[in-house]
Amino acid sequence: MMQPTDVVNATERARSHQGRSKIRFGERSLAVVLIIPTLLIVFGLTIYPILYAFWISLHQVDFIKARNATPFIGLANYAHVLASAYFWDSSWRTLYFTVVSLVVQTILGLAIALVLNEQFIGRGIVRALILIPWALPTIVNGVLWEWIYNTDYGALNGLLLQLGVISEPQLWLGDPMRALNMVLIADTWKVLPFYVVMFLAALQTIPGHLYEAAAIDGASVWGRLVHVTLPYLRPMLLVILVLRTLQTFRVFDIIYVLTQGGPGGGTRVIAFYAYETTFLNLNFGYGTALSFIIGLGTLAIALGYVRVLRTEEVD
Amino acid sequence: MPADVFAPSTRRSLLRAALVGLGAVSLPVLQACGQASPPSPSAATPKSSTAQSTAKPTNVATSGAATTPAAATPAAGAKPAGRGGAKITLIGSSDSRPWFEYVGKQYHDATGGSLQLITQAYDQTHNKIVTAIAGGSSVDVVTVDTIWGAEFADAGFLTPIDQRLTKEITASLVPHALDPWSYKGHQWAVPVSYYFKFYYYNTEILQKGGISAPPKTYEDLVDVSKQLIDKKLVKYGQSWGWTQAEGLICDWQQLMLAFGGNWWDKSGQWSFNQGGAVQALDYMVSNLKSKVFDPASSTLTDRTTMNVFARGDTAFMTNWGFAWSAVNDTKQSKVAGKVKLTINPGTKVAKVVSTSCGGGGGFGITPNSKAKDDAWTVVGLITSITKPENDLPKLKMIGAPPVHEAMWHDPKVLQEEPQFAEMIKQAPYMRHRPVLPWYTDFSKIVQIELTKAFSGEKAPQKALDDAVAAVKAKGNPPTG
Numbered sequence A: 001m002m003q004p005t006d007v008v009n010a011t012e013r014a015r016s017h018q019g020r021s022k023i024r025f026g027e028r029s030l031a032v033v034l035i036i037p038t039l040l041i042v043f044g045l046t047i048y049p050i051l052y053a054f055w056i057s058l059h060q061v062d063f064i065k066a067r068n069a070t071p072f073i074g075l076a077n078y079a080h081v082l083a084s085a086y087f088w089d090s091s092w093r094t095l096y097f098t099v100v101s102l103v104v105q106t107i108l109g110l111a112i113a114l115v116l117n118e119q120f121i122g123r124g125i126v127r128a129l130i131l132i133p134w135a136l137p138t139i140v141n142g143v144l145w146e147w148i149y150n151t152d153y154g155a156l157n158g159l160l161l162q163l164g165v166i167s168e169p170q171l172w173l174g175d176p177m178r179a180l181n182m183v184l185i186a187d188t189w190k191v192l193p194f195y196v197v198m199f200l201a202a203l204q205t206i207p208g209h210l211y212e213a214a215a216i217d218g219a220s221v222w223g224r225l226v227h228v229t230l231p232y233l234r235p236m237l238l239v240i241l242v243l244r245t246l247q248t249f250r251v252f253d254i255i256y257v258l259t260q261g262g263p264g265g266g267t268r269v270i271a272f273y274a275y276e277t278t279f280l281n282l283n284f285g286y287g288t289a290l291s292f293i294i295g296l297g298t299l300a301i302a303l304g305y306v307r308v309l310r311t312e313e314v315d
Numbered sequence B: 001m002p003a004d005v006f007a008p009s010t011r012r013s014l015l016r017a018a019l020v021g022l023g024a025v026s027l028p029v030l031q032a033c034g035q036a037s038p039p040s041p042s043a044a045t046p047k048s049s050t051a052q053s054t055a056k057p058t059n060v061a062t063s064g065a066a067t068t069p070a071a072a073t074p075a076a077g078a079k080p081a082g083r084g085g086a087k088i089t090l091i092g093s094s095d096s097r098p099w100f101e102y103v104g105k106q107y108h109d110a111t112g113g114s115l116q117l118i119t120q121a122y123d124q125t126h127n128k129i130v131t132a133i134a135g136g137s138s139v140d141v142v143t144v145d146t147i148w149g150a151e152f153a154d155a156g157f158l159t160p161i162d163q164r165l166t167k168e169i170t171a172s173l174v175p176h177a178l179d180p181w182s183y184k185g186h187q188w189a190v191p192v193s194y195y196f197k198f199y200y201y202n203t204e205i206l207q208k209g210g211i212s213a214p215p216k217t218y219e220d221l222v223d224v225s226k227q228l229i230d231k232k233l234v235k236y237g238q239s240w241g242w243t244q245a246e247g248l249i250c251d252w253q254q255l256m257l258a259f260g261g262n263w264w265d266k267s268g269q270w271s272f273n274q275g276g277a278v279q280a281l282d283y284m285v286s287n288l289k290s291k292v293f294d295p296a297s298s299t300l301t302d303r304t305t306m307n308v309f310a311r312g313d314t315a316f317m318t319n320w321g322f323a324w325s326a327v328n329d330t331k332q333s334k335v336a337g338k339v340k341l342t343i344n345p346g347t348k349v350a351k352v353v354s355t356s357c358g359g360g361g362g363f364g365i366t367p368n369s370k371a372k373d374d375a376w377t378v379v380g381l382i383t384s385i386t387k388p389e390n391d392l393p394k395l396k397m398i399g400a401p402p403v404h405e406a407m408w409h410d411p412k413v414l415q416e417e418p419q420f421a422e423m424i425k426q427a428p429y430m431r432h433r434p435v436l437p438w439y440t441d442f443s444k445i446v447q448i449e450l451t452k453a454f455s456g457e458k459a460p461q462k463a464l465d466d467a468v469a470a471v472k473a474k475g476n477p478p479t480g
Helices: A004-016 A022-057 A076-083 A085-116 A123-129 A138-148 A155-163 A176-203 A208-216 A221-249 A253-258 A270-280 A284-314 B008-025 B028-034 B049-067 B094-111 B122-134 B149-155 B167-172 B203-208 B218-230 B246-258 B276-289 B295-299 B305-310 B322-327 B372-383 B388-398 B405-409 B411-416 B420-429 B439-454 B460-474
Strands: B087-093 B114-120 B141-145 B198-202 B236-238 B314-319 B339-342 B356-359 B361-365
Touching (some): A085 A284, A138 A155, A138 A176, A221 A284, B087 B094, B087 B122, B087 B372, B094 B114, B094 B372, B122 B141, B198 B420, B218 B314, B246 B276, B276 B460, B305 B314, B339 B420, B361 B372, B405 B411, B405 B420, B439 B460
Antiparallel strands (some): B141 B361, B198 B314
């Protein structure tokens, strides 16, 4: 049986003696044949649609305004997006959502992971329980929180009223800014297990003797956290940040279920705006241009992380 | 050593994986768009011979049979002799699936053809239709909500059916039944149900409060509500479904028209920031604030607002016909058997008797359909337009109120649905929402500004001024 590495080696060899041996050439074509299905899939499912979408974004493809005329309009769609107040509103909202999500969730996730890393009775059960929210589909989570936030019969108002924290039922999803924060809380509940599991995995790789040494040197609990634990968690933190930034930047499903972008457009994040433009208003040209701008935005963030990671490595 | 756990290469490859992931996941909208291409004008009447030749071989028996009556007998092939119904593909909401299956059998028995169903939750239906038709899938019949008619017509998703609607059919329908799909001088779809909003009231609460009849005007509604709240019979007078969603527009139109406002004036200019319209929004906002209306209304939909009424926390509710069975279901309602119906209130200030917003759905035929005659047969059966006997089973199976005027007065129907006698009284006061191809955009703008008034971010006049300005920038009111 030929291992993938053999194929690579064979290809290398074939390259150095190009065309000299029929057998070698055969191996090379075999390599090509083996790659073709994957290439086709990647091309068909990713590259072609992206190129085609880019093509659409350069045209006026607005089914409602003119369905048969799709003139080439260059970068006009992009210019319209960048000039749109809706775009900037939803961008700032998305940025707020992303930054606050990351900060809150990282702190909470780390705190829970630190607790679960300690020895205590029932630790296994608690570790399993913490995973439950992660196992729920986002749609179910959205419906769940919709009921929790329900003004008249919701659990949140019920709890806070009984505790005497509030004197009358609150409209949790009635005010734009508050609704955005409530969506953030619902999302946090759902994704926290991801942070916990990732941090926990990293925590378990920290050798115990480092803590012992630090303790002998007189480091306090806080000192051990800052000087031993956190430096070891840094690579994992970066991975979490990369993945979660990309996720929160494109947050859509929980908003679709919980608020539909309301009230007063308060939870209309950038992905929801793109969905509205494309699928509800049928302006595909504008919608694809918008999606490309979102794509470039996420790419820029990803590249930023690559930079940070590089300096990490140099250090 | 911990360094091994996250060696640079691992980190890099993880990041690379993340970046590849970015390519794949950050552009779901793009990929979906990638499938979309504007339907070519030649789709309806194929100009290119290649288009015809590629389409023909697979459909020669069916499409030939369907479009040319002469071919019906010889081309039938595997199908029962003498018949030759085509395979018709339909996109509709999954709520109605049992009804589609019932009609599928009728269609098969009548023609030998088959009905293939593509159903999904109502909320996904619009997108499903858009992506299917724009992507070139062969679909014959699609469901068309009242607010999608103009949009689908302009987008080229529907083919006019004026020729197929006889005068007898049109005359047998309830008032305004065809309005939502009449656009640019053509009829694009026909109604499957006849929905509008009615006024529900809790007889027990009214009786306890010594109120003899439900309020006839919105001014009275406030007075009556305050009495009932003071007597601790209800939490609020009425709860509404005013969250930022389509349901808000229905209620807003109902109240705006009741207060003498209108979407546009006689000169064809948007005018819903003037006169009665502003009074209506003032009325809505101030009564939410004073808790005559459930303050949570701004977070409820027309469905979730039913919970408040069904628990007996309010005395009144404006809602669609489907609420009737829901609030009378002892399993999910505390007020079952205590609910009555009447027409929506009007106002003293504008001397309006009543107003109501129309809804419901319809069915139309796509231009790409290769068997339009068979597609019409299916549409006729589903909507019961061509088969009035279908009105009753449709009502029983999916609760769709009949589209034929006579059925509303039919003793057989009234025996099963006695509330119809009250419901039909609302019909003369019913009006549909604006028939605009960019309705979704229009509706969203108005929804957002109205909710900004509810949350206190803007004063009612300012919110409506902003809504009118934004709508004006997008286009004009429908003409004619």
